[in-house]
Structures are given as C-alpha cells and as structure tokens.
Amino acid sequence: MDSQKTFSPHVLIFPLPLQGPVNGMLKLAELLCLADFHVTFLNTDHVQHCLLRHTNIQCRFIRYPKFRFRAIGDGLSEVHPRSGDLFMELVDGMEVVTYPLFTEMIGIPLIYFDTLSPCDNLDAKITCVPGMEGFLRRRDLPSFCRSSDLTDPIIKLVLNEDQELPKAQGVIIHTFEELEGTLLSHMRSLCPNLYAIGPLHTHHKVRLGSSKAIFSNSLWEEDKSCLAWLDAQPLNSVIFVSIGSLAVMTKDQLLEFWYGLFDSGKLFLWVRRPGSIAGDCTESMIPVEPLEGTRKRGCIVGWAPREEVLANPAIGGFLTHSGWNSTLESIVAGVPMIRWPYFVDQQVNSRFVGEVWKLGLDMKDTCDKVIVDVPSRSCTI
Numbered sequence: 001m002d003s004q005k006t007f008s009p010h011v012l013i014f015p016l017p018l019q020g021p022v023n024g025m026l027k028l029a030e031l032l033c034l035a036d037f038h039v040t041f042l043n044t045d046h047v048q049h050c051l052l053r054h055t056n057i058q059c060r061f062i063r064y065p066k067f068r069f070r071a072i073g074d075g076l077s078e079v080h081p082r083s084g085d086l087f088m089e090l091v092d093g094m095e096v097v098t099y100p101l102f103t104e105m106i107g108i109p110l111i112y113f114d115t116l117s118p119c120d121n122l123d124a125k126i127t128c129v130p131g132m133e134g135f136l137r138r139r140d141l142p143s144f145c146r147s148s149d150l151t152d153p154i155i156k157l158v159l160n161e162d163q164e165l166p167k168a169q170g171v172i173i174h175t176f177e178e179l180e181g182t183l184l185s186h187m188r189s190l191c192p193n194l195y196a197i198g199p200l201h202t203h204h205k206v207r208l209g210s211s212k213a214i215f216s217n218s219l220w221e222e223d224k225s226c227l228a229w230l231d232a233q234p235l236n237s238v239i240f241v242s243i244g245s246l247a248v249m250t251k252d253q254l255l256e257f258w259y260g261l262f263d264s265g266k267l268f269l270w271v272r273r274p275g276s277i278a279g280d281c282t283e284s285m286i287p288v289e290p291l292e293g294t295r296k297r298g299c300i301v302g303w304a305p306r307e308e309v310l311a312n313p314a315i316g317g318f319l320t321h322s323g324w325n326s327t328l329e330s331i332v333a334g335v336p337m338i339r340w341p342y343f344v345d346q347q348v349n350s351r352f353v354g355e356v357w358k359l360g361l362d363m364k365d366t367c368d369k370v371i372v373d374v375p376s377r378s379c380t381i
C-alpha cells in the first residue's frame with residue numbers, strides 16, 4: 001500500500017528543438033511537476049545552452065526534486081549557425097540522432113503532443129470534415145497539403161508522422177474545446193484518446209499564481225526595454241510586429257512591412273529576430289523616407305518577452321506570421337491580428353482566424369503595405 005501511495009509516474013518529454021515546441025512543453029513539464037510526476041526533459045545541447053544563457057530556467061526547476069534536464073546532439077555540426085531557414089535541416093539531423101534512442105524504448109507508452117492547431121490536420125477532402133466546410137481554399141491549406149510532390153521533404157515528414165501516430169497511446173493537442181470543439185469531436189471519432197490541453201500558458205498562470213506567471217522559455221535574449229517603451233504609449237495605440245522563431249522575410253517583403261508601418265502613421269513595436277531577413281540586409285539599404293519617418297514612432301528589438309508585450313494595454317493589434325503559439329497567445333490577450341502566414345500550418349491558422357473566429361485579417365493574398373494598419377483592440381474571447 002505504502003509503495004502505491006508514493007508511486008508517481010515518470011514522463012520523458014522530448015520537444016522538437018524549436019522555440020514553439022520547447023516553450024509549450026516546458027510549461028507542460030512544469031504542470032506535471034506540480035502534479036507530482038517525475039519528469040525528464042530531453043533537450044538538444046544547443047537548446048539547453050540557449051535556455052541556460054537567456055533564462056533562469058535552472059533556478060526555476062530546482063524546486064522540483066523529481067525533475068531533471070538531459071541533453072543530446074541535434075545532428076548538425078558544432079559550427080552550424082542554427083539560424084535562417086533551418087527547419088528541414090534540423091528535422092533530418094534529429095532523425096539520425098534519435099533513431100537509435102527510440103528503437104530502444106519499445107514497450108514504453110507513447111503520447112504524441114501536437115503543438116500545431118487541429119485545423120492543420122486536414123486531408124485533401126476538406127468538404128467532408130465537420131467544421132471546415134465551405135471556406136477553405138486551396139491556398140489556405142497547410143503548405144505540405146498544396147504540393148503533389150511526394151519527394152517534398154515536408155510531405156515526407158508528414159506522411160511519416162501519420163504512420164507513426166497510430167503507435168501512440170494518446171494524442172494531446174495544444175488547443176481548447178471552446179475554440180475548436182467541432183474539429184476535436186471529429187478527430188476523436190478517429191482517435192478517441194485525444195485531449196485538448198491548451199492554452200498552456202493560461203493553465204500555467206493559474207497554477208503558479210499571477211505574480212510568478214510569466215517565466216521565460218526563450219532561446220534568444222529578451223529585450224525587456226520594450227516594456228518601458230510600451231508603458232509610455234497610449235492605450236491600444238501600438239501595433240506589435242513579430243514573425244516568430246523560424247519565418248524569414250526577403251528584402252522586398254521587409255520594405256513592404258516598413259512602408260506599411262510608415263504609411264499607417266501608427267506606433268509600432270517590431271521584433272526583428274537575428275537572421276530573420278534573407279541575405280545581407282542592413283538598415284543602410286532601407287530608403288531614407290520610411291527609415292526616418294518611422295524612427296520616432298517605433299521600437300525595434302531582437303526578441304521580446306511576448307506574453308508581457310501582448311498583455312500590455314498599449315498594444316492595439318498584432319501583425320503576426322500566424323504561428324500556432326502566437327495565435328493562442330493573441331487570442332488569450334484579446335488582441336486582434338493581421339496575419340502574414342509563412343509556412344506549415346500558418347496558412348490554415350490564418351484563414352480560421354479571419355473567417356471562422358473573426359479575430360483578424362488574413363493578408364496571405366496581398367503582402368503589401370496597404371494592409372498594414374491597426375485595427376482597434378475590440379475583440380476578446
């Protein structure tokens with residue numbers, strides 16, 4: 001009896017080594033620690049190094065005696081810059097490193113954590129999927145559904161995932177019933193052990209209390225100076241611009257963004273992640289007019305404390321690449337969105353935000369300066 005009382009399950013959590021999955025899974029890990037689970041969190045050396053460098057993660061988790069970090073390589077060379085468009089390179093590298101590891105784990109129950117939205121789990125016949133009829137066009141489908149080239153690496157990855165998925169005892173998804181109930185019911189008819197556990201940062205906040213609510217899981221150094229800048233701006237006056245941790249824009253797109261912000265006449269906070277502009281683009285290449293015209297109206301940082309920024313009352317709108325974490329964070333904060341989807345699930349996320357949830361504008365059809373203006377912060381959930 002005694003041994004039963006003290007038994008607590010041990011979970012190994014292993015995220016794809018990218019900002020979105022690492023952020024969500026660290027929050028899940030902390031919630032499991034609070035529920036008295038043993039947790040081993042497996043990072044890549046690079047991710048672990050970034051977390052130790054830019055966050056207080058070690059102090060934060062030290063209070064959970066049943067938690068430990070472990071790290072392995074990511075299959076890329078030590079001198080690889082790990083910036084720019086590296087998604088597929090990382091996936092390939094990880095496959096090589098993890099294959100021997102996971103073949104040893106046969107017999108251990110497997111739970112699949114989908115950190116994308118369920119609306120990305122489409123097959124070609126979208127007219128048959130309840131909750132998706134009538135409004136999805138081909139260009140709204142996830143990028144991997146729009147190609148018929150079966151040698152496309154992202155299609156291969158998705159097909160491989162589909163083969164592996166039935167081996168899982170359960171699937172957890174980062175969403176919530178009120179947002180995607182119809183789709184979740186449809187998915188449960190195919191996979192009964194499906195659990196919607198989002199938005200994780202809200203549960204995290206509830207369990208850890210509001211004073212300690214915002215803990216950074218950032219792989220880049222957060223520039224908190226933007227919070228003081230925001231505090232000095234009027235209510236709902238600032239457009240927040242951020243394209244997440246993976247998207248890369250060309251110099252032409254950068255110029256459209258810049259002119260759009262300039263022409264809008266609005267205040268803006270712009271996150272320009274190091275490596276997020278393709279090629280060697282420096283400010284000296286930006287024409288003087290938009291550069292000078294926006295100088296007094298904007299704050300530009302390399303990486304921002306996102307949840308704190310979105311919660312700031314000065315933020316009136318969010319120009320986002322439509323990553324799923326960004327979408328959930330914006331919905332929770334009640335900030336309307338302008339959407340510039342980049343890849344994977346972002347096209348379909350963007351269409352849902354515009355057409356179904358009516359929480360923003362989808363600009364996938366026109367990425368130009370005319371669209372970049374601030375809608376008022378009027379929608380809440």
Ligand code: UDP
Nearest residue numbers: 020244245246271303304306323324325326
């Ligand atoms: N993020 C952040 N600071 C920034 C930009 C992004 O903390 O300046 C975080 C954001 O809160 C989100 C994650 O990075 O949790 C990005 O994930 P998402 O799924 O939105 O997009 P991805 O980066 O995977 O394309």
